[in-house]
Amino acid sequence: MAGNKITKFRKNKLAVYSARFILVMIVVALLADILANEKPIICRYKGNIYFPVFRSYLVDATILTWPSDFQNAEWTLLSYDWVLFPPVPYLPQNIDKNNMHSVSPFAKQKISSSHWKHWMGTDELGHDVLSAMIHGTRIALLVGLVSMSIAGFIGIVLGSLAGYYGDQRLKITRAEALINPVFLFLALFYAFGTRNYVLKDALSISFSHFLIQLFISLLIIITVLFTGYKISKLAGKLSFLKNKVNIPTDLIISRFIEVMISIPTLFLIISIVAIAKPSLLLVMTIIGLTTWTGIARFIRAELLRIRSLEYIEAAHALGYSERRIIVRHAIPNALSAVLIAIAFGIASAILIESTLSFLGIGVPPETLTWGSLLSEARQSPSAWWMAVFPGLAIFLTISVYNLVGEGLSDGLDPKLRK
Amino acid sequence: MLNYSIKRLLYFIPTLFLISIITFFISINAPGDPVETMLNRSQDERQTDKLIQENSYVELRHNLGLDLPVFYFSITSAASCDTLYKISNLSHRSILERMAFTYGNWKDIACYYQTIKKLEFSLPKRAINLKYLVNSLYNEYDSSRIGPIIANLCDSLKSNNCTETTTQLCLELKSSFIEVLKNQKNYMQFIPAIHWYGFKNQYHHWLKKFICGDFGISYQDKRPVSSVIWDAFGWTLTLSLLSMLIAYLVAIPLGVISAVEKDSLKEKSITSILFMLYSLPNFWIATLTVVFLCGGDWFSWFPSPGADWPDTSAPIQEWVPAMIYRLTLPLLCWTYSSLAFISRQMRGGMLNVLGQDYIRTARAKGMSETRVVWKHAFRNSLLPVITLFANVFPLAITGSFVIEYIFSIPGMGKLTLEAFQARNYPVIFTVMMFTAILTLAGNLIADILYAFTDPRISFTQKRL
Numbered sequence: 111m112a113g114n115k116i117t118k119f120r121k122n123k124l125a126v127y128s129a130r131f132i133l134v135m136i137v138v139a140l141l142a143d144i145l146a147n148e149k150p151i152i153c154r155y156k157g158n159i160y161f162p163v164f165r166s167y168l169v170d171a172t173i174l175t176w177p178s179d180f181q182n183a184e185w186t187l188l189s190y191d192w193v194l195f196p197p198v199p200y201l202p203q204n205i206d207k208n209n210m211h212s213v214s215p216f217a218k219q220k221i222s223s224s225h226w227k228h229w230m231g232t233d234e235l236g237h238d239v240l241s242a243m244i245h246g247t248r249i250a251l252l253v254g255l256v257s258m259s260i261a262g263f264i265g266i267v268l269g270s271l272a273g274y275y276g277d278q279r280l281k282i283t284r285a286e287a288l289i290n291p292v293f294l295f296l297a298l299f300y301a302f303g304t305r306n307y308v309l310k311d312a313l314s315i316s317f318s319h320f321l322i323q324l325f326i327s328l329l330i331i332i333t334v335l336f337t338g339y340k341i342s343k344l345a346g347k348l349s350f351l352k353n354k355v356n357i358p359t360d361l362i363i364s365r366f367i368e369v370m371i372s373i374p375t376l377f378l379i380i381s382i383v384a385i386a387k388p389s390l391l392l393v394m395t396i397i398g399l400t401t402w403t404g405i406a407r408f409i410r411a412e413l414l415r416i417r418s419l420e421y422i423e424a425a426h427a428l429g430y431s432e433r434r435i436i437v438r439h440a441i442p443n444a445l446s447a448v449l450i451a452i453a454f455g456i457a458s459a460i461l462i463e464s465t466l467s468f469l470g471i472g473v474p475p476e477t478l479t480w481g482s483l484l485s486e487a488r489q490s491p492s493a494w495w496m497a498v499f500p501g502l503a504i505f506l507t508i509s510v511y512n513l514v515g516e517g518l519s520d521g522l523d524p525k526l527r528k
Numbered sequence: 529m530l531n532y533s534i535k536r537l538l539y540f541i542p543t544l545f546l547i548s549i550i551t552f553f554i555s556i557n558a559p560g561d562p563v564e565t566m567l568n569r570s571q572d573e574r575q576t577d578k579l580i581q582e583n584s585y586v587e588l589r590h591n592l593g594l595d596l597p598v599f600y601f602s603i604t605s606a607a608s609c610d611t612l613y614k615i616s617n618l619s620h621r622s623i624l625e626r627m628a629f630t631y632g633n634w635k636d637i638a639c640y641y642q643t644i645k646k647l648e649f650s651l652p653k654r655a656i657n658l659k660y661l662v663n664s665l666y667n668e669y670d671s672s673r674i675g676p677i678i679a680n681l682c683d684s685l686k687s688n689n690c691t692e693t694t695t696q697l698c699l700e701l702k703s704s705f706i707e708v709l710k711n712q713k714n715y716m717q718f719i720p721a722i723h724w725y726g727f728k729n730q731y732h733h734w735l736k737k738f739i740c741g742d743f744g745i746s747y748q749d750k751r752p753v754s755s756v757i758w759d760a761f762g763w764t765l766t767l768s769l770l771s772m773l774i775a776y777l778v779a780i781p782l783g784v785i786s787a788v789e790k791d792s793l794k795e796k797s798i799t800s801i802l803f804m805l806y807s808l809p810n811f812w813i814a815t816l817t818v819v820f821l822c823g824g825d826w827f828s829w830f831p832s833p834g835a836d837w838p839d840t841s842a843p844i845q846e847w848v849p850a851m852i853y854r855l856t857l858p859l860l861c862w863t864y865s866s867l868a869f870i871s872r873q874m875r876g877g878m879l880n881v882l883g884q885d886y887i888r889t890a891r892a893k894g895m896s897e898t899r900v901v902w903k904h905a906f907r908n909s910l911l912p913v914i915t916l917f918a919n920v921f922p923l924a925i926t927g928s929f930v931i932e933y934i935f936s937i938p939g940m941g942k943l944t945l946e947a948f949q950a951r952n953y954p955v956i957f958t959v960m961m962f963t964a965i966l967t968l969a970g971n972l973i974a975d976i977l978y979a980f981t982d983p984r985i986s987f988t989q990k991r992l
Contacts, residue, residue, distance in 0.1 A: 299720045303605055307626060369543045372968040373550065376929060377960045380948055381551075385558045461809055465930060468811050469945060487815050488934070494826070497819045501812030509807035516803075 125517020128510040135507065139248040146198035146241035148185050153193040155179070163196070198229075200238035202245045202478045210236035212493040231495040233486050237478070239495060243503060246480045250507055253394050253463040254456035260398025261459075262452055265405025266441065272363035272406070273413025273444075274436050280359045285351035286342040293338025300334060301327035317389045360410075367403045375400045375462065383472040393472040397459050408451040412444035446518070453515035457508045464504045480504050533976050540972055547964045548738070552731050555957040556598060561618045562953070563589045565747055586616045593733045597725040600732070607632035607716035610723040619667065626669040631708055632716030640704040647697045658684055671709055678702050738961065744954035748947070753954050756943065757962070764928050764939035767855070771863040772917065779867045780913065783874025787882060787909075788901055799875070806868035811930040814861040818934060821857065830857050833935045858935040862928065866920050873916055877909035918974035 144151060149162035160177075162185070168174040179188070186199070200206070206228070214231050230239035302309070305327055312319040345351050379396050386392060416422065417440060425435045467473040467481030475482075480500040487497035563585055589595050597613050604610070607629050615621045624641060628634045648662045661681045668674050682698050737743070743753035782802070786795045822832045831854055838850035881887065882905050890900045929941035936942065940959060947955035 296720070299603070299605075300718070303603070303720065304717050307629065365539070365543070368539075368971075369546050372543060372964055372971060373547060374960070374963040374967055377944070377963050378550075380944065381554050381956050381960055385554065457807070464809065465811060468930065469933060471948065484812065484815060487819055491819050491822075492825045494819050497812075497815045501809065501815065504809050505807060505812060508809065509804065512803075512807050 122517040122520055125513050125520075128513040128517070131506070131510045132514065135247055135251060135510075138244060139251045142245050142248050144196055146200060146202075146238075146244040147196045148199065148201045148204050150185065150190070150193045150195050154191040155188065155193075157191070198238065198241050198244065200228075200241040202237060202242040203476075204238065204241070206232060206236040206238065208236075210234070212490050212496070214493070214495060230499050231493070233483075233493070233496060234490055239483065239499060242478045242483055243480070243499060246478060246483065246500070246503070249390065249477065249479045250460050250463070250503075253390075253397070254459050254511070256391070256394040257398035257401065257459040257463075258452050258455050260395060261402035261405055261455055262448065263402075264399070265402035265451070266409055266448060268363050268366070268402070269406035269409035270413050270436060270441055270444070272360045272367075273410035274417050274440055275357075275359040276414070276417075277358040277360045278356060280357040281354040282357060283342075283346040283351060284353050284355055285345035285348070286339075287355050287357070288351070289342035289345060290335075290338055293334055293341075297331040297334035297338075301330045305330075313386075317387070317391045321391070363406070363410075367406055370400065370403045373400065376465070379462070379466065380471055383466075388472055388474045390473055390477055393463060393466060394459075397462055401455055401459060401462075404455055405448060405451040408447045409441075409444050412447040413440055416440050416443050450515050450518045453511050453518060457511035457515070460504070460511070461508055532979055536972055536975060540968060543968060544965065547968075548735060548961065549731070551957050551961050551964070552734060555953055556730075558951075558953045563592065563594060564618075566592075566745075582616075589616050593730060596733065597729045598731065599729055600726070601722060601724045603720060603722050605629065605717040606719035606721040607634075607713070608721070609634040609638075610721075623667060623669050627708075629717055630669065630712075630714075632713035633708065633711045636704065636708040636711050640701070640708050643697060643701045643704050647694070647701055650691070650694045650697055652691075652694075674705060678705055738958075743958040746947075746955050747952045748950050748955075753958050756955060757940070757958060760938060760940045760943040763937055764932070764941070767859065767862060767937070767939065768928060771859055771866065772920065774859065774863050775867040775870055775920075776917075779871035780874055780910070783871035783913075784878055784901065784906060786871070787875045787878030790879065802868045802871055805864050806872065808865070810861050810865055811934065813864070814858075814931055814934040817857050817861065830854075855937075858931050858937060861934075862931050869920070870913060870916060874909065874913050877912050878905060881905045881909045912978065915974050915977040918970040918972075918977060 138145065143166075144163055147163050149166060150160075151163050152159065152161050154160075156179070160180075162180065165174060165176070169176060210232070212232060212234050228238050228240065230243065232238055233242075305323070309320065309323050309327065312323040375397075378400055379393065382396055383393065422435060422440060425439050430439075463473070464479065464481030464484070467477075467479045468485045470482070470485060473479060473482065480503050483496065483500035484504070487493060490496065567585060567588060586595075595614065595616065602610065608625060609628050612621060612625055612628070615624065620641075624637060627637050631637060644662060644665050648659070651658050651662065658681070661677060661684065665674065665677055665681075668677065678698075678701060682702065685695055685698050741754055743757070745751070746753050746756050749756070782798060786798045786802075789795045817830075818833060820826045822828065822830050838847040838854065882901075887900060887905055890904050891897075895904075928939055929945070931937070932939045932941035933945055944956060944959050946952075947959070
């Protein structure tokens with residue numbers, strides 16, 4: 111069956127090319143420092159051979175330091191014995207003083223040789239557009255990756271719970287129904303109530319500090335919940351607390367999903383970002399926290415179908431635990447549906463992020479993204495290259511992910527299989 | 529059917545309630561002090577007596593209802609004080625809250641705070657240095673920093689030859705602080721406590737006012753938010769209705785054609801163009817049209833976004849063409865993505881219907897193809913697409929954001945963005961509530977319409 115799906119996907123040429131395009135983008139994002147950098151890749155300077163691009167990683171990790179000649183050096187002006195510069199010898203933040211005020215790619219640029227040409231022109235301040243585009247690939251892919259990891263996690267957990275248990279299947283003892291909510295309250299209290307100021311202080315330093323503290327809070331939640339779970343198991347042996355109660359899982363989660371869907375994402379992000387410091391990570395987190403509903407609905411529908419299949423019944427008959435059946439048997443079968451949702455989800459996450467940075471909301475101004483590059487075209491309408499290239503990149507990325515999503519759903523949808 | 533509609537309406541209420549809570553709590557956490565923001569605009573003379581300033585602050589705070597507890601109940605640690613909301617000064621309140629949380633003995637801290645206040649008012653007017661020291665006490669919660677400040681204060685009092693009472697107060701301050709440290713109960717922060725405040729709270733008042741149509745006052749221009757939003761809403765509503773109309777008029781024939789002539793060259797080109805339109809970000813297209821068509825270095829076929837709006841007081845035959853001319857590009861950019869969406873849905877629905885048995889029967893009867901398509905298939909596939917309207921409409925309102933920003937149309941999107949830049953929270957949160965309500969209502973209407981149009985969908989059936 112899996113092979114069949116793959117061949118079906120392969121037949122969709124556009125989807126295959128799109129998948130390859132994504133691979134190319136990933137390579138560009140990974141190699142951005144080598145493709146576009148002010149430092150040489152390799153050079154011979156005063157008789158010694160250096161790899162400045164790679165060395166800068168080690169310097170950032172405080173393993174090595176720069177030789178005195180390279181400290182705060184104007185890399186282009188040093189007199190090398192021989193040198194190999196990256197294909198685009200600029201960083202996005204480098205200012206080319208000779209080519210300021212938006213120089214067109216076709217205009218005559220004040221450069222020493224064709225290697226220094228600004229292939230996509232420069233912006234008002236003299237930044238190289240191509241370099242910003244290459245480094246922007248990183249941000250675009252990162253937005254897709256981070257926000258969809260968050261959305262995927264929440265969506266898979268909630269969607270599979272709703273789909274697998276439905277409204278009738280989750281039966282727990284009275285002890286569990288009484289004790290677990292109490293411990294959930296305690297867990298939240300100790301994680302966020304008592305640590306309120308710790309979290310606030312961390313947030314005022316930076317968002318990454320905040321994430322570390324948040325992780326500690328999550329550990330506290332897990333520990334307290336686990337203790338509660340064990341206690342409730344013990345208490346469940348008492349005669350009064352032994353009786354089973356039914357939890358309408360699907361009803362609760364579906365209602366929650368409905369609430370989330372009716373909150374306009376863009377507005378929610380704008381109002382949260384209005385009260386917090388601008389940060390790319392924050393934007394990605396909020397996108398993830400608001401877009402999981404699509405994935406959850408997909409996997410819920412898929413698990414509603416799967417749970418009545420015979421092999422699940424067989425797994426029940428073999429006496430496997432519910433958790434094992436869900437995680438090992440039901441979810442893997444639904445993963446293809448999740449992949450489709452994630453492909454479309456990445457496209458919309460990138461669209462939301464670029465819209466936000468186009469509007470200048472949420473992403474700090476010093477971070478150059480495709481959206482913020484495009485917004486510069488508004489200030490200087492004669493600089494057509496500022497409008498064309500970043501927009502084209504956003505468009506290509508979004509449609510490539512959409513095409514892959516389409517290809518996957520064509521390949522996986524049993525109704526279309528001939 | 530009726531049962532289903534009523535059930536859906538009942539579900540509507542808790543969802544709306546939840547959204548209002550989310551909106552309210554985001555708005556409560558907005559940085560800055562709303563009372564201060566409103567005072568600063570209305571009162572230029574900052575140098576007035578501190579006591580008068582404080583009185584006007586307390587009065588405005590009371591009028592805005594901000595001296596009430598935030599919600600019906602609060603869940604805090606036992607260390608926190610449940611009557612803290614009564615303290616009017618925002619920064620004092622947060623510092624005291626933190627102190628109460630850290631030391632866990634609110635009574636001593638309250639005593640300490642009162643002593644600082646007394647000391648502040650007993651200071652001689654000239655002693656700026658002393659005032660500075662006392663004021664810095666208001667911003668400290670850490671005992672390692674408060675101690676030295678108090679010691680410093682006592683020393684400076686001696687050298688400044690102050691009155692007896694002031695010196696006395698300073699000593700009192702010192703002892704009250706020692707009392708705070710002596711009686712601290714750190715363990716209190718680990719005990720959860722729930723306080724019930726009843727209906728006299730900020731959320732309740734906010735919701736009551738919201739339902740009655742009072743959304744507060746815009747910080748920017750001092751107008752009521754409702755009238756600000758009403759003006760903007762007119763623009764957005766007109767434009768989005770127009771764009772929906774165009775989208776439906778174009779999308780439905782396109783969808784039908786591409787379904788009927790499946791696998792033909794025509795269908796393939798239509799489908800791929802629609803797919804492209806679907807993924808084209810509208811802010812890119814809008815920027816491109818502005819750069820290339822609105823009088824930059826290229827063509828000036830359309831007026832530039834910064835141009836003046838046609839004067840609506842002029843005779844109607846004069847301003848209407850000018851308005852249409854002005855709105856062509858924004859409408860195009862606004863319409864094309866929903867157009868692509870609708871016609872893709874139409875195509876899917878039509879394909880689905882064309883594969884049904886009764887269509888085969890109709891063809892077998894020898895009916896003409898046009899009759900089969902337009903009379904039998906079209907009607908059945910049209911209804912679900914029309915119900916899409918309810919779903920697409922709220923999207924059209926939020927989707928207008930960027931278009932309004934680029935073409936500077938004074939609608940909801942531009943209003944929200946400007947409010948965002950000016951940190952005009954009453955406007956932001958009202959718009960957010962409205963959009964959420966519209967989205968919810970759209971979903972509700974769509975669901976009920978689906979149930980009406982397709983009797984096969986049974987909602988009363990018990991879930992599995």
